[in-house]
Amino acid sequence: MAPTDSRHTRSPGEAVMARLEELARFSTDRTALTRLYLSAEHKSAAKQTQVWMQEAGMEARIDAVANVVGRHEGREPGLPALLLGSHIDTVRNAGKYDGCFGVIAAIEAVSALHAAGERLPFAIEVIAFGDEEGVRFPVTLTGSRAIAGTLDPATLDAMDADRISIRQALQQFGCAPIDDPRVSRRRQQALAYCELHTEQGPVLETEKLPLGLVTAISGASRFAITVEGVAGHAGTVPMQLRQDALCAAAEMILAIEHLAGETDQLVATVGCIEALPGAANVIPSSSRFTLDIRSPSDRVRADAIGRLEKAFEEIAGQRRVRLDVQRTYDEPAAGCHPALIEQLEAAVSRAGITPLRLPSGAGHDGLAMISLCPIAMLFVRCKGGISHNPAESISTADADTAVRVLIDFLHHFDPSRLRAN
Amino acid sequence: MAPTDSRHTRSPGEAVMARLEELARFSTDRTALTRLYLSAEHKSAAKQTQVWMQEAGMEARIDAVANVVGRHEGREPGLPALLLGSHIDTVRNAGKYDGCFGVIAAIEAVSALHAAGERLPFAIEVIAFGDEEGVRFPVTLTGSRAIAGTLDPATLDAMDADRISIRQALQQFGCAPIDDPRVSRRRQQALAYCELHTEQGPVLETEKLPLGLVTAISGASRFAITVEGVAGHAGTVPMQLRQDALCAAAEMILAIEHLAGETDQLVATVGCIEALPGAANVIPSSSRFTLDIRSPSDRVRADAIGRLEKAFEEIAGQRRVRLDVQRTYDEPAAGCHPALIEQLEAAVSRAGITPLRLPSGAGHDGLAMISLCPIAMLFVRCKGGISHNPAESISTADADTAVRVLIDFLHHFDPSRLRAN
Numbered sequence: 001m002a003p004t005d006s007r008h009t010r011s012p013g014e015a016v017m018a019r020l021e022e023l024a025r026f027s028t029d030r031t032a033l034t035r036l037y038l039s040a041e042h043k044s045a046a047k048q049t050q051v052w053m054q055e056a057g058m059e060a061r062i063d064a065v066a067n068v069v070g071r072h073e074g075r076e077p078g079l080p081a082l083l084l085g086s087h088i089d090t091v092r093n094a095g096k097y098d099g100c101f102g103v104i105a106a107i108e109a110v111s112a113l114h115a116a117g118e119r120l121p122f123a124i125e126v127i128a129f130g131d132e133e134g135v136r137f138p139v140t141l142t143g144s145r146a147i148a149g150t151l152d153p154a155t156l157d158a159m160d161a162d163r164i165s166i167r168q169a170l171q172q173f174g175c176a177p178i179d180d181p182r183v184s185r186r187r188q189q190a191l192a193y194c195e196l197h198t199e200q201g202p203v204l205e206t207e208k209l210p211l212g213l214v215t216a217i218s219g220a221s222r223f224a225i226t227v228e229g230v231a232g233h234a235g236t237v238p239m240q241l242r243q244d245a246l247c248a249a250a251e252m253i254l255a256i257e258h259l260a261g262e263t264d265q266l267v268a269t270v271g272c273i274e275a276l277p278g279a280a281n282v283i284p285s286s287s288r289f290t291l292d293i294r295s296p297s298d299r300v301r302a303d304a305i306g307r308l309e310k311a312f313e314e315i316a317g318q319r320r321v322r323l324d325v326q327r328t329y330d331e332p333a334a335g336c337h338p339a340l341i342e343q344l345e346a347a348v349s350r351a352g353i354t355p356l357r358l359p360s361g362a363g364h365d366g367l368a369m370i371s372l373c374p375i376a377m378l379f380v381r382c383k384g385g386i387s388h389n390p391a392e393s394i395s396t397a398d399a400d401t402a403v404r405v406l407i408d409f410l411h412h413f414d415p416s417r418l419r420a421n
Numbered sequence: 422m423a424p425t426d427s428r429h430t431r432s433p434g435e436a437v438m439a440r441l442e443e444l445a446r447f448s449t450d451r452t453a454l455t456r457l458y459l460s461a462e463h464k465s466a467a468k469q470t471q472v473w474m475q476e477a478g479m480e481a482r483i484d485a486v487a488n489v490v491g492r493h494e495g496r497e498p499g500l501p502a503l504l505l506g507s508h509i510d511t512v513r514n515a516g517k518y519d520g521c522f523g524v525i526a527a528i529e530a531v532s533a534l535h536a537a538g539e540r541l542p543f544a545i546e547v548i549a550f551g552d553e554e555g556v557r558f559p560v561t562l563t564g565s566r567a568i569a570g571t572l573d574p575a576t577l578d579a580m581d582a583d584r585i586s587i588r589q590a591l592q593q594f595g596c597a598p599i600d601d602p603r604v605s606r607r608r609q610q611a612l613a614y615c616e617l618h619t620e621q622g623p624v625l626e627t628e629k630l631p632l633g634l635v636t637a638i639s640g641a642s643r644f645a646i647t648v649e650g651v652a653g654h655a656g657t658v659p660m661q662l663r664q665d666a667l668c669a670a671a672e673m674i675l676a677i678e679h680l681a682g683e684t685d686q687l688v689a690t691v692g693c694i695e696a697l698p699g700a701a702n703v704i705p706s707s708s709r710f711t712l713d714i715r716s717p718s719d720r721v722r723a724d725a726i727g728r729l730e731k732a733f734e735e736i737a738g739q740r741r742v743r744l745d746v747q748r749t750y751d752e753p754a755a756g757c758h759p760a761l762i763e764q765l766e767a768a769v770s771r772a773g774i775t776p777l778r779l780p781s782g783a784g785h786d787g788l789a790m791i792s793l794c795p796i797a798m799l800f801v802r803c804k805g806g807i808s809h810n811p812a813e814s815i816s817t818a819d820a821d822t823a824v825r826v827l828i829d830f831l832h833h834f835d836p837s838r839l840r841a842n
Contacts, residue, residue, distance in 0.1 A: 201657025218656055222701055232806055234690035234713040235639055235782025236622025239682045241806075246691055247678045250671035257668045261660045269655035270667055271701045273694055280643055280692045280711040290701040292655040361656025385653060385662075 012108050012407075013400025019052065019104045023088070024096040032093040032390065036136035038066055038169035045088050049103060049128045056107050057114030058126065064180035065146040066173055068103075068128035072110045074120050081123035082413060083193040083373070084109070084406075087132035087143070087365060095392020101380065102196040103128040105399065109406045122191055122415055129365050136160045144368035149184035185372055191415040192340050193369040195377045196402055198394055200362050202385030209356050210398040211405060213345050214377035216296035217360045217367050218267075219333035221305060223291040225252070225312070228322040231277065231285035242283055246275040248319045249287035255311045256291060265300050267361055268293040268308075296359035298333050334367045337374030339417045344376055347409035351401060362387075374418050378402065433529050433828075434821020440473065440525045444509070445517040453514040453811065457557035459487055459590035466509050470524060470549045477528050478535030479547065485601040486567040487594050489524075489549035493531045495541050502544035503834060504614040504794070505530070505827075508553035508564070508786060516619075516813020522801065523617040524549040526820065530827045543612055543836060550786050557581045565789035570605035606793055612836045613761055614790040616798045617823055619815055621783050623806030630777050631819040632826060634766050635798035637717035638781045638788050639688075640754035642726060644712040646673070646733070649743040652698065652706035663704055667696040669740045670708035676732045677712060686721050688782055689714040689729075717780035719754050755788045758795030760838045765797055768830035772822060783808075795839050799823065 010018070026045035028034045035041045046068045053060035053070030060070035068088070071081065086102025106126040113120070127147065134140025137158045145151040156167040156178065170178070199205075204212050229245035253270045260268035269292045275284035291308070295301035309325060316323035345355045358379065360366075366375040380402045383393035431439070447466035449455045456462045467489045474481035474491030481491035489509070492502065507523025527547040534541070548568065555561025558579045566572040577588040577599065591599070620626075625633050650666035674691045681689035690713045696705035712729070716722035730746060737744035766776045779800065781787075787796040801823045804814035 199657065200654050201659075202653070202662050203657075203659060206662060220656065232623070233621050233783055233808060234692060235641065235688060235715045235784075236620065236624075236808075237688070237782075237806060238622075238624060239678070239688060241623050241627060244678070244690075246694060247674060250674040250678075253668060253671040254675065257660070257665070257671075267656060267658070267660060269665075269702070269704055271655060271696065271703050271705060272699050273667060273696045275692065275694045278693050280713050281690070282692050283690055284692060292701050294656045361658075362654055363656075385658060387654060387657075 011400050012112065012403035013396045016101070016104050016108050016399045016403060017396045020096050020100055023048065023100050023104065029093070033090055033096060034092045034094060035088070035090045037089045037131040037142065038136070038166070038173045042066070042089060042130060043173055046128065046130070049088060052107050053126060056111035058110060062175065064170070064176045064178045064183045065143050065151070066130040066170065066175055067143040067147065070107070070110070070126045072113065072124040074123045079121070079123045080189050080191050080415070081125040082191045082410070082415070083125050083127060083369070084195070085127035085129065086195050086197055087129040089130050089133050091133045091135050091388045093390060095387060095389055097198045097382065097392050097394050098200065098387050099132055099197070101198055101394065101399070105196045105403050105406060108403050109410060112407050113410065120410060120413070122413070124410065132365050137166055139166070141365060141368040142166065144365035146183045147185055148368045148372040150368060150371045153178070187372060190373040192337065192374045192376065192418060193366060193372070194340070194344070195364060195366055196406060197364060197377055197379060198382040198387060198392065199379040200382065200385065200387035203358050204356070204379060204381035205383070205385065207356055209354060210381050210401045211348055211353055212356045212358045212379040213341050213348065214336050214360045214379055215341065215357045216336055217334040217364055217377070218294040218296045219298050219301050220292065220294040220329065220331050220363070221301060221327060222329035224326045224328050225289050225291060226324040227252070227287045227316065229285055229319070230283070232283040234281040234283055237283060243320050244283050245287040245321055246284040248315055248321045249273065249289055251315045252312050253289065255315065256308060259304055259307055259311070263300065263304055265297050265359065266293070266295045266304050268304070294361050296333050296335070331363070331367065334370040334375060336376045337418060340374050340376035343413060343417065344378055344409055347405045347412060350408055351405050353401070378405065432821050433533065433824035434817045437522070437525050437529050437820045437824060438817050441517050441521055444469065444521050444525065450514070454511055454517060455513045455515065456509070456511045458510045458552040458563065459557070459587070459594045463487065463510060463551060464594055467549065467551070470509060473528050474547060477532035479531060483596065485591070485597045485599045485604045486564050486572070487551040487591065487596055488564040488568065491528070491531070491547045493534065493545040495544045500542070500544045501610050501612050501836070502546040503612045503831070503836070504546050504548060504790070505616070506548035506550065507616050507618055508550040510551050510554050512554050512556050512809045514811060516808060516810055518619045518803065518813050518815050519621065519808050520553055520618070522619055522815065522820070526617045526824050526827060529824050530831060533828050534831065541831060543834070545831065553786050558587055560587070562786060562789040563587065565786035567604045568606055569789045569793040571789060571792045574599070608793060611794040613758065613795045613797065613839060614787060614793070615761070615765070615796070616785060616787055617827060618785060618798055618800060619803040619808060619813065620800040621803065621806065621808035624779050625777070625800060625802035626804070626806065628777055630775060631802050631822045632769050632774055633777045633779045633800040634762050634769065635757050635781045635800055636762065636778045637757055638755040638785055638798070639715040639717045640719050640722050641713065641715040641750065641752050641784070642722060642748060643750035645747045645749050646710050646712060647745040648673070648708045648737065650706055650740070651704070653704040655702040655704060658704060664741050665704050666708040666742055667705040669736055669742045670694065670710055672736045673733050674710065676736065677729060680725060680728060680732070684721065684725055686718050686780065687714070687716045687725050689725070715782050717754050717756070752784070752788065755791040755796065757797045758839060761795050761797035764834060764838065765799055765830055768826045768833060771829055772826050774822070799826065
């Protein structure tokens with residue numbers, strides 16, 4: 001039998017999967033994986049990540065906002081860097097792969113270069129961001145915004161449920177003061193940002209493909225919609241005299257589904273609904289529901305929102321109910337850089353995999369990093385499209401394929417092609 | 422100016438409205454009208470009602486289940502009686518007219534006969550039932566079931582939120598033991614039961630009519646419907662791969678509304694809805710909603726339920742979601758007696774009012790009384806169709822019309838025509 005505990009006999013995928021298991025032990029909960037930004041377990045995980053970066057030949061440090069940053073120099077010291085990475089914070093009761101996979105896979109790729117004594121015509125930095133999930137504090141992307149130079153200092157006053165501010169938590173964590181000049185990067189020093197991440201959706205599994213090329217991190221808008229009708233006794237008000245707020249909401253929900261279904265590059269979801277007063281024998285006087293609408297194209301999203309607002313008004317008018325539509329969130333799409341996608345796509349093709357392009361419907365650190373440099377993402381197939389759940393899973397074979405494709409991409413990466421675009 | 426505080430100068434409508442104001446003072450809440458079955462305030466209201474019955478020349482008593490029963494003898498003592506009445510218990514934060522109007526209007530009608538020294542070829546009994554709303558105990562129609570002889574003695578063990586049983590509450594109220602032979606009536610002694618009640622719906626107001634003739638107390642079925650789909654990330658699951666439980670529920674809700682809208686004599690209502698897990702950015706994995714469906718025709722209701730169950734199954738099949746439909750309540754319709762409707766209708770016509778027939782979508786004591794004798798109901802127009810609410814309102818003019826029509830009906834009532842049907 002092969003000695004499976006020796007790193008030298010392991011495939012890159014096996015090595016990555018073993019480290020992901022190890023990393024999952026840093027959890028606040030005993031029975032579930034929970035690792036929030038700036039928690040003690042986040043610190044332990046960051047220290048372990050730093051050690052792994054050092055073992056891969058990188059100079060590694062934890063920066064002023066608790067990002068772990070490892071640097072692998074290029075053919076000469078101080079060259080502009082290709083940034084790789086993802087995040088090591090988790091949601092509550094998380095899976096082991098969301099975020100962590102991208103960090104560990106990047107370290108594994110650099111480790112391979114290091115083991116082979118390879119120096120590339122650019123530096124590589126691997127970053128393990130600390131606040132992508134935004135669970136502990138009412139803000140998110142603190143780590144990547146700090147690096148991109150777009151972090152609003154007021155953000156650091158945001159408090160968690162125990163009234164501890166990010167600023168206080170950073171001190172407790174042991175970070176250097178936030179004005180550390182090495183936190184935010186100069187544009188000339190950052191060539192691009194590439195992130196490997198689990199898909200968190202079912203497309204690659206459905207298409208039977210291990211990897212997918214992200215076209216953009218979708219822009220998203222959220223709405224709180226209220227319909228006000230007239231309450232009435234379920235037995236005494238004839239159908240034609242009703243102004244039923246829930247029936248109006250139901251028609252709007254189907255209009256949303258219909259529009260998204262017939263529109264390319266658009267998803268739209270009603271996740272919450274309520275009918276008031278909420279008694280089986282009372283016609284609902286009001287109904288509230290949420291709308292989450294996303295597209296890699298801001299034009300497609302804006303157009304769909306306009307159509308839906310018009311459809312809602314028509315439905316409300318026909319049904320003699322009042323309508324209130326509040327936009328509660330709005331984030332533009334972050335398009336991946338075409339030449340960067342092409343270079344990742346070439347590596348995917350060289351691995352014998354049919355390249356598939358797809359948007360990222362979920363948000364990622366790239367949303368912040370795009371302010372600094374071109375971004376791209378490579379998605380890895382996950383089981384059942386499940387994420388943010390202990391059932392989250394990727395296969396060792398897919399992890400292996402992903403790391404090998406990343407290494408191949410690094411070997412071929414040509415920063416000059418980004419400028420040409 | 423006319424001395425408005427003298428009963429002799431008041432119209433019957435004014436007298437009724439003044440007493441309804443007086444009765445509304447018997448309330449457990451200071452700022453709202455709440456008078457639950459067997460409460461201290463119910464007892465005070467019952468005593469006051471008994472006094473009013475006595476003032477109207479009736480022999481009046483409070484029976485073993487706290488019904489107030491007043492008897493006006495006919496041309497000779499002991500004749501079979503026409504039963505009139507309604508209930509004096511209320512919901513929490515109630516209006517002043519639901520139930521109470523029918524009791525006070527009946528007393529007012531008997532009072533007019535008494536004042537004129539009239540004796541009819543039948544006795545009249547006015548009954549103020551005590552438990553029509555079913556708010557305090559998890560049972561309802563205790564008073565009318567006892568009189569109809571259909572009260573299950575086990576019902577008396579039902580407990581309120583403070584673990585007081587009906588049996589205990591009856592003792593505290595001071596009622597005679599439940600085996601009092603005068604509680605349940607012999608069929609030969611009960612000619613018919615007629616109830617005046619606010620419509621609790623908008624039909625009469627819409628039709629600009631003060632009164633309406635009830636064809637039947639609708640039968641009702643209630644369902645708890647659960648749809649089970651598959652949760653997913655609102656951004657990452659393409660529309661065509663979704664099994665969205667809420668979209669399926671929305672389609673079912675519109676199917677319900679559509680079927681009820683195109684079916685005569687049917688109303689159907691979804692009053693409660695829930696989507697789980699209930700986050701704006703998660704595709705609902707399950708959705709639960711209620712269905713309340715009513716018709717004066719049991720055949721129409723059964724047919725509609727069959728069609729809806731088929732429609733739900735089709736929608737669930739097309740959308741690949743699981744469906745669970747639980748029937749939680751089922752009560753057949755109680756048809757008003759055709760010859761009794763006709764006699765009431767004749768009185769309405771003699772008052773110069775276009776007779777309109779309509780079902781009672783709400784339940785009433787007639788649901789129990791139909792086991793004893795033929796029933797009928799006369800609806801009085803209410804403002805905005807509102808009931809079970811402090812805004813509940815009827816006009817003095819309509820109250821007056823109702824009492825005058827009732828008196829006229831009593832003058833013309835011919836029990837022999839009921840047997841002919």
